Amino acid sequence: MSVEQVPEARTPGQTHRTGYDDETRARLAADAAQIRARYPQERSALLPMLHLVQSEDGYVSPRGIAFCAAELGLTTAEVSAVATFYTQYKRHPNGTYTVGVCTNTLCAIMGGDAIWEELSDHLGVGHDETTDDGAITLERVECNAACDYAPVVMVNWEFFDNQTPDSAVALADELQAGRPVTPTRGADSVCTFKEMSRVLAGFGDGRADEGVGAGEPTLRGIALARQEGWEAPPFPGGAEAGKPVAERPVASEASTTTPARGTRTTKAVGGSHAPKPGAEQSSAERPATTAGDVSPEQQQTKQQSDDAKES
Amino acid sequence: MATTLTPVLTDIWDKDRSWTLRTYEANGGYRGLRRALAMQAGDVVTMVKDSGLRGRGGAGFPTGMKWGFLPAPDGGPRYLVVNADESEPGTCKDIPLMIASPQHLIEGMIITSYAIGCRHAFVYVRGEVLHVYRRLLKSIEEAYAAGYLGTNILGSGFDLDITLHSGAGAYICGEETALLDSLEGLRGQPRLKPPFPAVAGLYARPTVVNNVESIASVPGIVVGGADWFKQMGTERSTGHGLFSLSGHVTRPGQYEAPLGITLRELLDMAGGIREGHELKFWTPGGSSTPIFTAEHLDVPLDYESVGAAGSMLGTRALQIFDETTSVVRAVTRWTEFYKHESCGKCTPCREGTYWLLQVLQRLEAGRGTSADIDLLLDLCDNILGRAFCALGDGATSPITSAIQYFRDEFEAGTHTPADVLFPPERSSLFAYTPRRSGAQLAGVHA
Structure with missing residues (x-):
């Protein structure tokens, strides 16, 4: 979920308007068949297939859109409509690494804005623009669910926690120099944009056991x-x-x-005295008295109002 | 200290290779599934209903009741879809849970599927967390290999498949019907309700959509029983929950506590506000919940008390900001987020968030007009309750609540840029010199 702005400079890249060669197409078609097999209805395969296209072309290419359309019996317009809705689907060739600086409120205030300014100036590119060497596509990203590690930078959607302008610049320098970088929480090294896209298409890379279970x-x-x-x-x-x-x-x-755990509880039941589920006086045998047991009409009314607020 | 932490989900996070099935089993994992499979499916639903577990994704709807809304089996498929699209600004509990102990979620999904008669369940995880995807994929593979998934699970005759599905960057897909459309391969836009997903959800079939933490809490309830769960929390907000402290706090992080704990208690545990500063404002449950101030330090963080104090418990995403922070800057940035993430389906949200941002940006730059505060409130009034889904409502929460508590800061936006009143380098966690100042941008008013 990067923040949209109209990019001023784009990296010239292949336009991929000519379609895949037979060998590539056969390989992608075999992958697509595996993806379709995961779902009761094949259209559900579209999102992972767009990740698959990015794993091949580094963005959602015109030929990739045509491929998805042909595989799923959709029009290219229908595929494009989906591809343009989601920010992770890139509409022009992406760099080897997406470097995303969180500039949502919490990270921005903790220093994300400063990191963004520093990196943008250092790399000479703005949002969703790619460095001339094709190494880095810089993005302003939205909250990535790591607020307790703010400010956060993501590289190909791996966590680089508790960043500073200096650490972020050093990180970018390593990426541009082609040296491996290690996320704070993630695999032992950051893979390429194409490799990442293949994992998101549902094809594991065998690296789940790398890295830590949790940060401090x-x-x-x-x-x-x-x-x-x-x-x-x-x-x-x-x-x-x-x-x-x-x-x-x-x-x-x-x-x-x-004091006892959760002392706000007024009617705490002593652990060892609580009835076993299914035994006498257990919850499974209790009469219908809770809110969950009221009439279906009341439940429906309650759900309508509550679900309207659900996110 | 009145309330202590109650580690249940977090209890294995500090174990060696906590994410593996082996570690999970060594710490009591999958006992809940064995117990559930020995029960009638309906009894599992009853047990979760009786536990009082309420949705941990924000709305707080009773989980067991949601399951109970499914119509009687008609021979066709019924689905469980786990909402792992954690994207609400400030919310950071499900992602660490899935990195550290994904099996909690997988076991919960198997039990839930058994309870509701589902044979194919889905996890919709946001696409921007690569290692979470890897860990979930691996944990599903491990569960198949151990006989917890597939056909005839543990000899019970129950069959279940789980499909892991990656999103692609869209906050709106955390809304349950937008999530379902996205899972069906469409643009992620909310559906008109009714029909509710329980009646016509995924592929127009009966579907339960639950948050990660809700489902991960199910195995403990099945092992311990409803009364065990109810020993924690308050009478109507039962159980344990992850409280995520972030921002200007000495030790930000995940604190698993009974619902009803207060921010004052949590701050004590987290070492307080960063040294030399004091609390200014905070969100109880993400950016879509109206902000609180220091006067709310003792509000019990349960659904009822937070609601009575004028906000919502939401996702217990406690974003803490100290006195150096410009509330106008914070609210403007959140509004940028809502404007960017509005799916465009309904006019109040699509147009309203756009105009809210126009007004807020000039206030932040110190170039607002004297009518701008009323204009903001009028815009909010035209969005709240008139948008298709909760995104529009959420966009108004930070604005109306911030004006309520800090109206003078918005009034100052008619003459002084926010970064003059509140230099951003004083808020950041490291020292630096800003390169571009709003004062320069604002020109003559500075």
Whole structure:
């Protein structure tokens, strides 16, 4: 979701108006068949197929649009209508790396605007423009769900957390020099735009086990809980129902002085005294009394008003 | 401290290779599925209803009730679609969850599918998180290999396939009917409701659309039971939730706590506002929820209390801004976002967000007119409740609430640029010298 502006300079690239050669077309058609097989209705394959086209041509090329249309029995206008709706589908050849600076409010204020200014000046390109060497397409991107790591820069949609203008420039220099860069949270190195597009088309690259499970901010809550000895209420039946006892950390001193977990609850049921599901007095056998058990008409009315606000 | 953290989903995030099936199973994973498969499907629905679990994607609609809306089986397919299109500004809980422990989601999907009679479930994940896609793909493969997916799951006779689907950059696809259109290979634009997805959703079949965290919470409910879940939270906002602190806070991050915890308590845990500064305003649940100020520090963060205080719990995306921050700048930037992400289907949102931005940009530049605040409020009044989906409503929330609490800053926008009143280098987390100043742009008024 990059911010739209009309680009002033575009990198001259292949226009790909001539169609794929037989070998390429056969290979893409085999991929497309695999994609279609994932869905009950084949039109659902269009979004992944557009990623597939980008994995071949580095953007949604005219021949790629024609290919998708032919494969799915659509017109090229129908395919173009979809391709132009989504910002990840590029309408002109993309650089090897998309460098996206988050300039949504939170990141912008934490320093994203400064990073954007620095990078844009350093690279000499604006939003959705590509450096002359074809290495970097620079974008202003919207919130990428890493606000606790602000300011954030994405390279081919891998996370580079807690950036500064200097670190972002150094990152761009490495990319332009053709040296591998390592995201904060992601694979061991950033792949190319085409390689990334192939993964998004649903073809794994075997790199899921690379990188960390979480960064420090992600773990701050659980680290604090370990330190303080805070736990969620135990499952009824203890280790039988939940995790092995040995896995539980030893509660620290603090836990003995801490009130019960979730103390706002006024009618907390002691964990070990709670009935087992399916047993007598368990929730599965209780009479219809909650809001979920009211009449269908009331439920429908409630859902209409609530769903109207749902996002 | 009155309330403590209650790690349930986060409990394995700090384990070695937490994202693997092996680690998940070693920490109690898939016990919920085994228990569910031994129950009647309807009893699983009842259990989730009784737990009081409400949608963690923002609207807070009771999850079990949503499942219960599906019409009686007619022999045709029914679908579960997980909304993993996390894009609401400030919201950053589902993405780390799926990087750290994707199996929570997969197990939840299998249990949910069993409960609602679904044989083919989908995850719609936004396209801008490559490693999340890799981890989900791998975890689905691992679940197939272990017999948790495919045919005759764990010898129960229950069959399920999961398809992972990547979006391509569109905030609107987080709206559930736009998501369904996108999943069908169309432009992601919302549908008119009714019919609701429960009646005519994906491919016009009965469909449940749930948020990642909602579904990931299901295995724990099945293992622990509804009463276990209700030990956490408040009477009407039960259970645990991820609270995401970001911005001008000493230790931003994910804090899993019972619903009803307060920002004051969370800030204590997170080391408070960054040193030498004080809280100015914050969002309780993303940019689409009206902002709060320091006077709301003790509002219990549950659906009812936040609503009663004039905002919405939303996604518990607590974006914290200190006194150095220009509220006009913040709101203008959010409005740029809504204008950019408006899908264009309905006039109030498409045109309204465009004009809102025109007015806000001149206020930010210190070139507003004395009529601009009323103009903004009038525009908001013509969008709120008149847009096709919640995006339009959400676009008005930051504006009307910011004018309510900080009207003087908007009035200052008639003569002084925001970055003169609030130099941006004072807000950033590192020192720098701005290259382009709004004062220069604004010219004579500065």
